[in-house]
Amino acid sequence: DIADTAKMTEEIQSSDIFANATIVGMKPMDDQSVVKDLSAFRPGLVVADAVYNPEETKLLREAKEAGCTCIGGKGMLLWQGVAAFKLYTGQDMPVEDVKKLFFS
Numbered sequence: 001d002i003a004d005t006a007k008m009t010e011e012i013q014s015s016d017i018f019a020n021a022t023i024v025g026m027k028p029m030d031d032q033s034v035v036k037d038l039s040a041f042r043p044g045l046v047v048a049d050a051v052y053n054p055e056e057t058k059l060l061r062e063a064k065e066a067g068c069t070c071i072g073g074k075g076m077l078l079w080q081g082v083a084a085f086k087l088y089t090g091q092d093m094p095v096e097d098v099k100k101l102f103f104s
Helices: 005-013 058-065 074-089 095-102
Strands: 017-020 046-049 069-071
Touching: 046 058, 058 069, 074 095
Parallel strands: 017 046, 046 069
Antiparallel strands: none
16 A cells, blocks of 8 residues: 555565556656655665656656666566557567667
8 A cells, every 4th residue: 555655665675676557657747756755765676667758757766866776667668569569460560670769
């Protein structure tokens, strides 16, 4: 329950990886983060955010400032696109070409 800040902080502090798979942090909520207590962050913690707009969310920015390893949502978006492309066209998407454009 993300409303229980103390419990969430305790769980993150005892974890190696924290992943946000909510819409919190995505525009127009880009001024928000699911993590309210920044003491949850520490070097060595991996923080992943499925949000891709904005590319660097408040969650990732604060985690990065605390020394965490951060992973944004653009990679997930890319691979969802790969699956959708195959589903709708029956063809493989030229992933390497798209990666060059998408991540440049």
